[in-house]
Amino acid sequence: MERFDYVVIGGGIFGCYAALYLAGKGARVALLEKEAHLFQKASLVNQARLHGGYHYPRSLATAALSDEHKERFTAEHRRFVNFSFEKFYAIDRFGSFTDPSQFERFCAYLDIRCERVSEHPLFNFNRLEALFRTEEFSFDPVLLKEYYTNKVEHAKGIEVFKNALIQKASPDGKEWVLEIKSNIPSLAGKTPAASSLKFQTPVVVNATYAATNAVNRLFGANDLALTHEIAEIAFVTSPLFNGKGLTVMDGPFGSVMPYGLSGLLSLSSVAYTHHKISYDNLPRFDCQTETDPDCRPEAPGICTNCPRRPVSNAYKMLAQMRQYFNESVQFEHLFSYFTIKSKLKANYIDDGRPTEISMLRPEPRLYCLFAGKINSIYEVEKIL
Ligand SMILES: Cc1cc2nc3c(=O)[nH]c(=O)nc-3n(C[C@H](O)[C@H](O)[C@H](O)COP(=O)(O)OP(=O)(O)OC[C@H]3O[C@@H](n4cnc5c(N)ncnc54)[C@H](O)[C@@H]3O)c2cc1C
Structure with missing residues (x-):
């Protein structure tokens, strides 16, 4: 049985950031990831919007928090941020x-740039009531994936275990004893050829996003009230709208904007991005089968790679977004990524996306990080 000061479960950006932060304080940390690679789910498949507040006119708390972390995130991830595109909200x-x-008024309250544009050759003002030039950036999820994967794999004090699924957690005095199943015989030479591992630790950090409740339950902790959606991010190109972004507010509308520095535009729509909804606290969908060990409500898989993923809604999203542009602006759909998007039920009305970090068990300790947005990784530091 190996002993760690902390075991972080989940190798998305929140798990990676938490592991790096703790190892930076001198702790010995195990980072467990169910899949063969880190950053395969929400941290890769998202709209890449570096939130500055604009998106949340119904949730001042989320808007203010986005703005609070934007500057630091931008400063610490400059190489992975697209600063040079024109961003419009409408x-x-x-x-x-x-x-x-x-x-x-909302933008003035937050003190974020918002200039009214009354004429523009690319947009259809018969459909747009108002157009605003704003300042919003876009991070590059693929570059972030490379950066964080490389960082955690080489950080002093962190051991990364991939293909590692936690099976059981039992308290033993002030420590947890964790039983972990590994699907591959050898974990990068770090362990002997074995399909099961046992770890002991006083502190566990659950950073598994869509699997939050499944993992909480293994520790005897209560569920967060969540809903889950299978979401599609479509990737498109547009000769005329290259290097620009438009987000239409506030309701069942959509957004098309640069996906970081990739040269692609990510396209999403409130009405068509979400294919299936699960109101269960676990992500339970009719495309999951009992015979698929890689995707169950208790251990959701990678939707993009799944043969049962939904048929793309890209053409519906494009038809919706086309209405906001003049006819000269054309888009071409190249491919789509799919993943599970999880939300707190409490935010159904205000559409807020807080990041909730809570201590669910005092001794042995269990923290739960449920992330609302990428640039709120720093919330981890306030709690851990
Ligand atoms: C469609 C969509 C669009 C979004 N758009 C934006 C946006 O524009 N801007 C923004 O800031 N945020 C956006 N978000 C939100 C943001 O992507 C998430 O808040 C953030 O990525 C969550 O990071 P995470 O590390 O908690 O989760 P994830 O990246 O999902 O990582 C969780 C990890 O835990 C692993 N795991 C699960 N169960 C287990 C287990 N039992 N054992 C071991 N490992 C396990 C998973 O395999 C996964 O790798 C969007 C999200 C979605 C889905």
Whole structure:
């Protein structure tokens, strides 16, 4: 049985950041990831919006928190951030939960750039009630994946275990005893050829996002009230709209904007990005089968690689977004990624995306990190 000061479960950006932060304080940390590689799920498959607040006119708390962390995230990840695109926010004439003056007041309150644009050759003002030039950046999830994978794999004090699924957690005095199943016989030479590992630790950090409740339950902790959606991010190109972004607020609209520095635009729509919804606290979908060991409600898999993933809605998203542009602006869909998006049920009305970090057990200790947005990784430091 190996002993670690901390065991972090989940190798997305939150798990990686937590492991690096703890190892930086001198701790010996095990980072467990169910899949063969880190960063395969929400930390890779997202819209890559470096949130500055604009997106949350119904949740001032989320908007203020986004703005609070934007500067530090940007400064510490400069090489992975696209600073040089023109970003527009717009209000749809029909069915929006906000209106131009409310949106302007909201931006003024947050003190973020918002300049009204009354004419523009690319946009259709018959459909847009108002268009604003704003300042928003986009991080590059693929570059972040490379950066964090490399960092945790070479950091002093961190041992990374991939293909490692936690099976059982039992308290033994002030420590947890964890039983871990590994699907491959040898973990990068770090362990002998074995398919099961035992770790002992006083502190566990659950950073598994869509699997939050499944892992909490192994530790006897209560569920967070969550909903889950299978979400699609479509990747498109556009000769005329290259290097620009548009997000239409606030309601069942959509967004097309640079996916970091890749040269692609990510396309999503509130109405069509989400294919299936699970109101269960675990991500339970009809595409999961009992015979698939890689994807169950208790251990969700990688949707992009799944043969039962939904048929793409990209053409519906494009049809919706096309209405906001003049006819000269064309888009071409190249491919899509899919993943599970998990949300707190409490944010159904305000659409907020807080990052909730809580201590669910005092001794032995269990922390649960449920992430709302990438640039809130620093919340980890306030709690751990
Ligand atoms: C469609 C979509 C769009 C989004 N858009 C944005 C955006 O534009 N900007 C933004 O800031 N945020 C966005 N988000 C939110 C953001 O992506 C997430 O908040 C963040 O990536 C969560 O990071 P994480 O590390 O907690 O989760 P993940 O990246 O999902 O990592 C969790 C890891 O835990 C692993 N795991 C699960 N169960 C186990 C287990 N039992 N044992 C071991 N490992 C396990 C998983 O395999 C996974 O690697 C979006 C999210 C989605 C889904």
